[in-house]
Amino acid sequence: MKKLHIVGLGLLGGSFGLAAKNKFPEILITGTDASEKNLQDALNLGIIQESKDAPDADTDIVILATPADTLGDLLSKTLDQIGENTLVFDVGSTKAKLCALAAGHPKRKQYLAAHPIAGTEYSGPKAAFAGLLDRKVLIVCELEQTDLQLKEKAYELFDALNLKLRFMDPEEHDRHLAFVSHLSHISSFMLGKTVLQKMEDEKNIFDMAGSGFASTVRLAKSSPAMWSPIFTENKDNILSALDGYISNLTAFRDKISASDGQGLSDDMAEINKIGDILDLEK
Amino acid sequence: MKKLHIVGLGLLGGSFGLAAKNKFPEILITGTDASEKNLQDALNLGIIQESKDAPDADTDIVILATPADTLGDLLSKTLDQIGENTLVFDVGSTKAKLCALAAGHPKRKQYLAAHPIAGTEYSGPKAAFAGLLDRKVLIVCELEQTDLQLKEKAYELFDALNLKLRFMDPEEHDRHLAFVSHLSHISSFMLGKTVLQKMEDEKNIFDMAGSGFASTVRLAKSSPAMWSPIFTENKDNILSALDGYISNLTAFRDKISASDGQGLSDDMAEINKIGDILDLEK
Numbered sequence: 001m002k003k004l005h006i007v008g009l010g011l012l013g014g015s016f017g018l019a020a021k022n023k024f025p026e027i028l029i030t031g032t033d034a035s036e037k038n039l040q041d042a043l044n045l046g047i048i049q050e051s052k053d054a055p056d057a058d059t060d061i062v063i064l065a066t067p068a069d070t071l072g073d074l075l076s077k078t079l080d081q082i083g084e085n086t087l088v089f090d091v092g093s094t095k096a097k098l099c100a101l102a103a104g105h106p107k108r109k110q111y112l113a114a115h116p117i118a119g120t121e122y123s124g125p126k127a128a129f130a131g132l133l134d135r136k137v138l139i140v141c142e143l144e145q146t147d148l149q150l151k152e153k154a155y156e157l158f159d160a161l162n163l164k165l166r167f168m169d170p171e172e173h174d175r176h177l178a179f180v181s182h183l184s185h186i187s188s189f190m191l192g193k194t195v196l197q198k199m200e201d202e203k204n205i206f207d208m209a210g211s212g213f214a215s216t217v218r219l220a221k222s223s224p225a226m227w228s229p230i231f232t233e234n235k236d237n238i239l240s241a242l243d244g245y246i247s248n249l250t251a252f253r254d255k256i257s258a259s260d261g262q263g264l265s266d267d268m269a270e271i272n273k274i275g276d277i278l279d280l281e282k
Numbered sequence: 283m284k285k286l287h288i289v290g291l292g293l294l295g296g297s298f299g300l301a302a303k304n305k306f307p308e309i310l311i312t313g314t315d316a317s318e319k320n321l322q323d324a325l326n327l328g329i330i331q332e333s334k335d336a337p338d339a340d341t342d343i344v345i346l347a348t349p350a351d352t353l354g355d356l357l358s359k360t361l362d363q364i365g366e367n368t369l370v371f372d373v374g375s376t377k378a379k380l381c382a383l384a385a386g387h388p389k390r391k392q393y394l395a396a397h398p399i400a401g402t403e404y405s406g407p408k409a410a411f412a413g414l415l416d417r418k419v420l421i422v423c424e425l426e427q428t429d430l431q432l433k434e435k436a437y438e439l440f441d442a443l444n445l446k447l448r449f450m451d452p453e454e455h456d457r458h459l460a461f462v463s464h465l466s467h468i469s470s471f472m473l474g475k476t477v478l479q480k481m482e483d484e485k486n487i488f489d490m491a492g493s494g495f496a497s498t499v500r501l502a503k504s505s506p507a508m509w510s511p512i513f514t515e516n517k518d519n520i521l522s523a524l525d526g527y528i529s530n531l532t533a534f535r536d537k538i539s540a541s542d543g544q545g546l547s548d549d550m551a552e553i554n555k556i557g558d559i560l561d562l563e564k
Contacts, residue, residue: 137490183473189550193553208399208458212403229543232542244480253525271475
């Protein structure tokens with residue numbers, strides 16, 4: 001692992017850079033970002049050592065870490081640019097469209113579709129930190145489509161970063177993520193919106209917000225530039241998750257309206273099981 | 283502060299007991315719980331020193347920490363029982379009905395309506411800990427209705443426990459809390475429900491759940507015995523909050539459905555302001 005190139009030097013791209021430099025001190029990391037300020041910050045923070053628009057021909061791995069709706073064009077362009085011993089992987093939150101697009105490219109074997117289940121509500125190079133990816137799950141799709149030797153390169157990086165690999169097909173990935181990630185962000189954003197609207201009438205409402213509110217609304221600080229494309233790219237799955245959510249909320253609302261204490265209690269007791277499931281998964 | 287009596291030895295009642303014993307080592311804390319097991323646990327954990335159905339006549343303060351729908355009857359009964367130098371306060375999450383009921387009692391001046399903004403998703407005596415209340419907000423309603431000397435007793439305890447007092451009328455309390463606490467719990471429970479339903483078709487869905495999901499779904503582990511009464515007691519305010527939430531979700535859903543990336547992005551940028559507000563409140 002001698003040379004890495006990162007396109008998109010935000011929270012994820014930046015954290016890959018910092019962690020890779022920690023594990024491979026001799027590595028040269030080049031990279032670029034659509035924002036001149038992000039690029040400068042990334043240089044100052046040591047995320048990359050050199051600003052470069054395109055990867056050198058002898059680059060081992062190129063990481064694409066830009067918003068979901070830009071990854072298609074970027075992947076095509078990058079595959080066109082790279083030398084024959086370079087692997088490209090992206091870290092986007094949606095995988096089906098990207099894999100379908102990659103399928104038609106003559107250099108498909110040099111691409112690996114990946115998605116690290118890691119993030120915070122903050123964004124940009126300054127939010128990046130070397131520990132973000134440590135012991136996190138990395139979902140890999142269509143592994144069989146990637147060249148065997150190039151895969152070994154990717155494994156070398158993933159192992160060094162303590163990523164735990166999980167394999168699934170891209171459609172399954174997008175279906176699951178709509179429920180366990182994208183829906184959480186929407187519920188949190190809309191919770192934030194609802195309370196902000198109420199605040200227009202009621203001053204000091206946040207004085208009363210405890211840790212429960214803080215944790216459910218945390219994701220409402222997330223980056224619109226990152227999330228808007230995810231919501232539209234994974235539209236069908238998200239609409240299905242969101243419709244289920246709204247329908248559950250409406251049914252629960254009706255039980256409150258009917259003062260059906262027992263019904264509410266039974267519902268919640270059933271849902272409490274999620275505690276055991278989440279603890280088991282740790 | 284020589285004698286304290288606690289009715290309801292769960293997370294909140296138990297934490298008051300542990301913290302009071304820390305700050306006043308000589309204090310005698312008596313108490314009771316509807317559950318024989320909770321009562322035994324509370325004795326074993328040192329939350330109370332003595333099991334007692336009713337407070338002694340020389341008890342300084344009685345804390346009522348049972349589910350919201352039981353507090354009305356319990357408050358009436360307790361006011362009937364106590365000596366003339368005893369103050370009673372409750373720690374319930376809804377205040378309007380309780381204050382209206384207390385207004386008619388001849389011993390109204392011996393009651394203080396309180397609500398500590400503190401809790402976790404766990405319940406019962408074993409979930410209690412001395413630090414739970416430290417530096418938390420305590421909302422106090424209708425302070426002017428409470429006897430001056432008895433108020434001093436309450437302040438002695440609140441100050442020792444580092445509680446930060448905020449004053450408001452009971453209706454305002456219930457309106458605010460519907461938005462910044464009760465709605466969070468409902469959104470979290472329904473998120474848990476929606477994902478559990480999906481899990482029936484999709485195995486291993488939780489493998490992909492990151493920290494964002496964990497934080498938004500954390501409250502879905504909360505106690506049905508505590509929350510069902512809150513939802514029905516504060517019904518009107520909660521329905522108003524919930525209707526606003528569902529309407530925001532539906533509008534956001536329609537923007538996703540229309541692939542209106544710019545509209546989604548503008549919405550989220552506006553909601554991002556909540557980050558600044560929450561940070562300021564810390």
